[in-house]
Amino acid sequence: MxxxxxxxxxxxxxxxxxxxxxxxxxxxxxxxxxxxxxxxxxxxxxxxxxxxxxDALVAAAIAAAFAEFSEPLAAGVAAGEAPAAAADFVARYLGDGHVAHPELGCPVPATAADIARSGDAARAAFGAGATAVVDALAAALTGPRRRERAWRQFAMLAGAVLIARASDPATAAEVLATARRGSL
Amino acid sequence: MxxxxxxxxxxxxxxxxxxxxxxxxxxxxxxxxxxxxxxxxxxxxxxxxxxxxxDALVAAAIAAAFAEFSEPLAAGVAAGEAPAAAADFVARYLGDGHVAHPELGCPVPATAADIARSGDAARAAFGAGATAVVDALAAALTGPRRRERAWRQFAMLAGAVLIARASDPATAAEVLATARRGSL
DNA sequence: CTCGAAAGATGATGTGCATCATCTTTGCTT
DNA sequence: AAGCAAAGATGATGCACATCATCTTTCGAG
Missing domain, CATH: 1.10.10.60 (Homeodomain-like)
Incomplete structure (x- = not known):
């Protein structure tokens, strides 16, 4: 047909x-x-x-996943409410719902290791998506080296969720609680 | 035979x-x-x-990979040289060699997403390995909340390497340079 | 209004995989 | 010293997967 x-x-x-x-x-x-x-x-x-x-579908899907997941953050920044949007983003990122539902979550902890073994198109989409998130987070910060601090913050978030998902419940709870308490 | x-x-x-x-x-x-x-x-x-x-082999291999990768750190801590050992660990973690050779590197950025989809035995081995690394890192810190700061540091390291491996070269270079410059 | 071309269905192909059965050889117990 | 049991080799088995060929139907250009 x-x-x-x-x-x-x-x-x-x-x-x-x-x-x-x-x-x-x-x-x-x-x-x-x-x-x-x-x-x-x-x-x-x-x-x-x-x-x-x-591979071509994987690349397109990674771009779509980043866009979908960071849409609230991007919208908040575009609306001039960057600090609140960034705070919401961080809280959502470290929330139990995000840890339990990777299929709707950030592509970094869910797919990065696989993308590292994929072709250039997927890597380019991944890098662009991560950079867009960091740009939005940086818009919420003040003071010097905003972009650097945003990168470290994002890396810490992704690492914490990654470790929590792969660990036993007790370890997962400890990483998440610690990450929630810490801001860069 | x-x-x-x-x-x-x-x-x-x-x-x-x-x-x-x-x-x-x-x-x-x-x-x-x-x-x-x-x-x-x-x-x-x-x-x-x-x-x-x-699955049983995966669990055993994860434990072995953590032990092998963190052996220098553990040895330094046991020898009473925790600060130097931790500094070496961080420099090695963010080094180009580690990013380029996951097969000899930290299990967290290389395998965590897969372990999250594996059975309880593999998750337990993963959680124990990550906790051991954090314990050793915490031994190198002074002041309050050492363990918490060690967890955030480790999460940031893992996230940075994870993102670098999955990104285009320009983005990878930016994350790594930023992570090297930053301490939590 | 007609016909070529293309979207999507059906089906085939070849490969790779986890797991199991069986066979051979040889260490270890008696 | 003898035979049982087990390590590892060889070889199925049954399934899942990426990709391709072909067929049917219907869109859209002329």
Whole structure:
């Protein structure tokens, strides 16, 4: 069957959105093309009408995941409420919901190790997404070296959630409590 | 063929050491039992004489990887030279060699996302390994809340290396330079 | 209004994987 | 010294995956 041009674009969006979720939940190697197409409501057949290969979808999905996850932060900064938006971002980042639901969370703790083994396109999308987050966080800071402090803060957040997800409950609770208490 | 009891223990050590390397380089799903056995100089056949399943090997390999990577730090602390050992650890952690060679590096940025999807045994080994690193780092600090500051420092290090490995070269250079300049 | 082309379904191909069964050899117990 | 049991090799088994070929249907250009 054939579909209209608008419907094709919508299909592509559905594939990317489905991939963005599944990649964060199951990792790159744990997410098959067929699974992601099924999540998007299609069979695996039409996949290569949209993407050259799995890597191309991964790159697009990483960009989408960053955009989705940091949308509230970006919106707050654009609205001139950077400090409040950044505080909300940090609280959400270290919240139990974020730790328990990587499929809707930050791509850094969920997918970075896989992206490190992926192609240049995915790495470029990842670097751009991380940089955008840091730019927004830096907008909420005052004083010297705002950008540097924003990078360290973001790295600490990502590391804390990463360790918490991979550890036993007691260790996870300790890292998270400590990260919540600390600001850079 | 059969092998002596000592030779069996040595075989097991070789399997664990090979797995510890390959898991950090290729991830859990990217490392097949057959590959790891071949790295250890054997065929896949004898694997289940040593481990109940792949997960059991992953757990053992994570413990071994933490022990190997943090050995210099632990030795320095045990020798009463905690401050110097911790400084060396941080410099090594953020060094180009560590970023470029995950197979010999810290298990946190290399394997945490995979371990988060693994069983309880692997999570317990991971939490214990991370806690041991933090204990050693805390021994090098003075003043209040040493343990908390050590956790935040370690999370920041892991996050920075994680982001650097997954990003384009320009972004990676920026994160690393920033992390090197910053102390918590 | 018609026809080529393309979206997506169905199905095939070849590969790789975890796990198990079996066989051979040989250490270790009696 | 003898035979049992176990380490590791060889070889299935059954499944999952990325990619490609083909077929059907319908869009959109002329």
């Amino acid at each position: 054939r579909v209209s041009r608008a419907a094709k674009a919508e299909s592509r969006d559905r594939i990317v959105a489905a991939a963005a979720r599944r990649l964060r939940a199951a990792g790159v190697e744990g997410s098959s093309v067929g699974d992601m197409m099924a999540d998007a409501g299609m069979t695996h057949g039409g996949f290569y009408r949209h993407f050259a290969n799995k | 059969r092998v002596s009891r000592a030779a069996k223990a040595e075989s097991r050590d070789r399997i664990v050491a090979a797995a510890a390397r390959r898991l950090r380089a290729a991830g859990v799903e990217g490392s097949s039992v057959g590959d790891m056995m071949a790295d250890a100089g054997m065929t896949h056949g004898g694997f289940y004489r040593h481990f109940a399943n792949k």
